[in-house]
Amino acid sequence: MRILIVDGNLAVQEILFDILTMSGQKAGTVSTTDDAAKCLARFRPEAIFIDAEMCGDTSFLETVDHDLADARPKIFLLVSGDVPQTAADGYIRKPFKSSDVLEIVSNLEGREKEVLMKELIEKMESSKAQKDNGADSMIG
Numbered sequence: 416m417r418i419l420i421v422d423g424n425l426a427v428q429e430i431l432f433d434i435l436t437m438s439g440q441k442a443g444t445v446s447t448t449d450d451a452a453k454c455l456a457r458f459r460p461e462a463i464f465i466d467a468e469m470c471g472d473t474s475f476l477e478t479v480d481h482d483l484a485d486a487r488p489k490i491f492l493l494v495s496g497d498v499p500q501t502a503a504d505g506y507i508r509k510p511f512k513s514s515d516v517l518e519i520v521s522n523l524e525g526r527e528k529e530v531l532m533k534e535l536i537e538k539m540e541s542s543k544a545q546k547d548n549g550a551d552s553m554i555g
Contacts, residue, residue, distance in 0.1 A: 416524060419460035420444045421451045421469060422493060427509070431464060434513045437538040438520060438531045448475035455479065460488045462523055464516075467492040470501050491519055 418440050420431045428444040435442040443458050445451045448469050455478065463479065470476060470492065480487060489504040498506050507515050513535060514528070521528040 416462065416520065417441045417443070417458060417460045418462045418464060418520075419451060419454070419458060419488070421446075421448060421463060421465040421475075423447070423466060423469070427466075427493065431516065434516045434535065435520070437542075438517060438535045440520060451475060452478045452482075455482045459483065459486070461486075462489045462491065462519075464491050464493055464507065467494040467499050467501075467506070470499065470503070476501070489523060 418435050420428050420435075420442060422428050422431075422444075423446050425446070428446070432442045432444055443454065443460070445454060448465075451463070451465070452475060460483075465475075476490070479490065492499065492501070492503045492506040493509055493511070494506050495509045505519060507519065514532060517531045517535065518528050520526075521531050524531075
């Protein structure tokens with residue numbers, strides 16, 4: 416599944432990117448709605464995770480509806496405070512946990528969240544083991 420992350424906070428982008436890619440998704444990140452609008456047609460996301468504060472101006476949501484009308488992506492707001500009343504398909508409350516993100520992905524894919532979580536943990540452990548082995552070989 417292709418998921419576009421739209422958030423001005425690079426740490427949020429990186430965390431979501433890691434969670435999504437390690438769970439088998441294709442993720443793209445941008446910092447502004449202008450950049451997001453430019454990549455809609457090329458990336459053709461099936462879901463968009465967007466900072467709720469960026470949705471005050473509804474022009475981006477209108478662009479999504481216009482440019483991807485034949486296959487409109489699901490839109491999930493990343494919220495810090497109150498959930499705004501907007502045309503979104505759901506939300507993730509900040510600070511979020513990987514299980515919050517994987518619950519949305521599992522619902523979109525029709526897969527069990529536990530399976531996605533297990534796959535994520537296995538990939539994280541494998542990645543950590545590779546880094547540990549690389550550090551050992553550098554020491555020796």
